[in-house]
Amino acid sequence: MHRAAALLAFLPALVTMPLVAACGDENPPASTGASSSGAPAPTTSPTGTSPPDGGGANTPLCASEPRTAGTAIEIRMAGTQPAPLGGTIAPGTYALSEVYTWTAPIADAGEDIPTQQVTGKIASKTLRLTATDAKLIGAEGTESGGLGADRLTAGTYTTEGVSFVLRPTCAAGPVKTYGYTASSAGIVLYDGDRQEIFSVVP
Numbered sequence: 001m002h003r004a005a006a007l008l009a010f011l012p013a014l015v016t017m018p019l020v021a022a023c024g025d026e027n028p029p030a031s032t033g034a035s036s037s038g039a040p041a042p043t044t045s046p047t048g049t050s051p052p053d054g055g056g057a058n059t060p061l062c063a064s065e066p067r068t069a070g071t072a073i074e075i076r077m078a079g080t081q082p083a084p085l086g087g088t089i090a091p092g093t094y095a096l097s098e099v100y101t102w103t104a105p106i107a108d109a110g111e112d113i114p115t116q117q118v119t120g121k122i123a124s125k126t127l128r129l130t131a132t133d134a135k136l137i138g139a140e141g142t143e144s145g146g147l148g149a150d151r152l153t154a155g156t157y158t159t160e161g162v163s164f165v166l167r168p169t170c171a172a173g174p175v176k177t178y179g180y181t182a183s184s185a186g187i188v189l190y191d192g193d194r195q196e197i198f199s200v201v202p
Contacts, residue, residue: 061133061135061154061155061169061170062152062154062169062170064137064150064152065137066126066137067095067124067125067126067137067138067139067150068093068095068126068201069095069096069097069124069125069126069138070095070097070124071122071123071124071147072096072097072098072099072122072123072124073099073118073121073122073143074099074100074101074118074119074120074121074122074123075098075099075100075101075116075117075118075119076100076101076102076103076116076117076118076119077100077101077102077103077115077116078102078103078104078105078115078116079102079105079115080102080105081102081190081193081195082181082195083162083179084162084163084179084180084181084188084190085162085181086159086161086162086163086180086181086182087180087181087182087183088182089129089159089164089180089182089187090129090182090184090200091129091130091131092128092129092200092201093126093127093128093129093200093201094126094127094128094129094186094187094198094199094200094201095125095126095127095198095199095201096123096124096125096126096127096138096196096197096198097186097197097198097199098196098197099121099123099194099195099196099197100194100195100197101119101193101194101195102193102194102195103193120142120143120144121140121141121142121143122140122141122142122143122146122147123138123139123140123141123147123196124138124139124147125137125138125139125196125198126138126201127187127198129157132156132157133154133155133156133157134154134155134156134157134166135152135153135154136152136153136154137150137151137152138150138151139151151171152170152171153166153168153170153171153173154168154169154170155167155168155169155170156169159180162179162180162181163177163178163179163180164177164178164179164180164189165177166178178190178191179191184200185199185200186198186199186200
């Protein structure tokens, strides 16, 4: 069973909830953790590694620490992006497992048109959350060039409806608002047409 299928079982308890359904479905169900039947399987680069866990709750908010995530390959999806549903966020550590960008549905031209395409972009991110603080350690890059340097973003956060509002203190910057869906399996963050799925790290 794909991870998305298992995740979808949690969503009705939230309300109804970055993910993907079968090819050609223009309104796929969302999920945290993986794709449903027919959608791209969790895309971890063969060269991705999972550094040992470190830091955590006792690490100062602005202190750097190792990532606990492997490398996720970005997939471009043609269709309607699932809507964020909010939910209760559990404090803990989350690792980026899937990344999607969404484009408008492709009109039927009487031929098989792919609804999923690899973009060549990759990312590796670890998200640590307390009841009030958020810490994101991550790197992005391309399959051909590899990951860039780690970047740390940390600050306080609140949830407002289906919005996750981050107020960075390091590196300092403007308030950032994401759509989000949370379940016991993980968290999905929505940033425009981009959808990042973070799975719970046991």
